[in-house]
Amino acid sequence: MNPPLVLIAETQQDLRHNVREFLEQTGFRALPAASANDIFNALTSAPVGALVLDAALRGPDGLDLCRDVRERSDVPIILVGANSSEVDRVVGLELGADDYMAKPYSARELAARLRAVLRRGRGERALGLRRQTQAIFEGWVVDFARREVVAPQGELVELTAAEFSLLAVFLDHPQAVIARARLMELAGVRDAPSSDRSIDVLVSRLRRKLGEGGRPAPIVTVRGVGYMFSAVVDRR
Numbered sequence: 517m518n519p520p521l522v523l524i525a526e527t528q529q530d531l532r533h534n535v536r537e538f539l540e541q542t543g544f545r546a547l548p549a550a551s552a553n554d555i556f557n558a559l560t561s562a563p564v565g566a567l568v569l570d571a572a573l574r575g576p577d578g579l580d581l582c583r584d585v586r587e588r589s590d591v592p593i594i595l596v597g598a599n600s601s602e603v604d605r606v607v608g609l610e611l612g613a614d615d616y617m618a619k620p621y622s623a624r625e626l627a628a629r630l631r632a633v634l635r636r637g638r639g640e641r642a643l644g645l646r647r648q649t650q651a652i653f654e655g656w657v658v659d660f661a662r663r664e665v666v667a668p669q670g671e672l673v674e675l676t677a678a679e680f681s682l683l684a685v686f687l688d689h690p691q692a693v694i695a696r697a698r699l700m701e702l703a704g705v706r707d708a709p710s711s712d713r714s715i716d717v718l719v720s721r722l723r724r725k726l727g728e729g730g731r732p733a734p735i736v737t738v739r740g741v742g743y744m745f746s747a748v749v750d751r752r
Contacts, residue, residue: 518545519544519545520545520634521547521562521564522544522545522547523549523558523564524548524568525549525555525569525573526550527570536548538624538627539627547562550573552581555567555585556585559585559589565591566591567593568596568626569582569593569613570596571595571598579595582595582608582612583611586611587612590674590675590677592614594614594616594630595611596617596619597618598618598619606713606717610717610720610721612721614633615629615633617629633677649752650752651750651752652752653690653748653750656726665680665683674725675722675725679721679722681703682699682718683722685703686743688702691745691746692744693738693741693743693744694743694744695741696716696741698742703715703718719743734747
């Protein structure tokens with residue numbers, strides 16, 4: 517099996533070179549990108565396993581690029597930026613990133629986070645093989661083998677890897693309250709301080725997409741505790 521291919525979209529040429537060199541020494545293949553065109557050309561011509569995206573990439577704003585990439589692909593995205601505030605992390609996650617790192621960052625930590633997002637994807641595929649073929653709730657159909665989510669009206673709803681993982685956790689624990697920390701663990705969200713809003717942003721994204729079916733998403737906030745998936749789930 518070929519090592520995973522990581523696309524490094526980084527503004528600074530020296531950092532791009534150093535990160536590429538380190539990743540290739542630690543079991544990855546790495547492909548540099550300096551522009552939006554480089555990113556989209558790579559995504560359409562190579563089996564990219566993950567994207568490291570600089571929020572300050574030249575050309576279109578890196579945050580806009582994050583949103584554009586997510587609209588076209590479910591490739592895991594680690595967004596890197598000069599700011600480390602909660603607001604910046606939340607904005608990045610809202611736009612579809614799977615993780616956020618502040619500059620300066622170490623290539624070693626980046627490699628660890630890449631392994632985490634790739635491992636989560638492999639785990640989801642393995643779970644898809646073990647679960648029943650489908651889960652149905654309130655007219656929605658989730659096909660684990662195909663990794664497809666179909667709304668009651670028949671439209672296919674695109675979920676990112678992180679969103680699909682979260683939905684799978686909810687479907688495994690219907691009508692049960694799950695604490696935020698436990699939900700982060702089960703969904704494969706990276707370790708974070710208790711004040712980190714990563715899981716809340718992920719839940720918000722999933723709610724918004726499940727709300728496209730015409731009814732509110734059956735995800736209830738249990739204040740001070742976590743969340744509950746309130747729908748009855750039928751497994752087939």
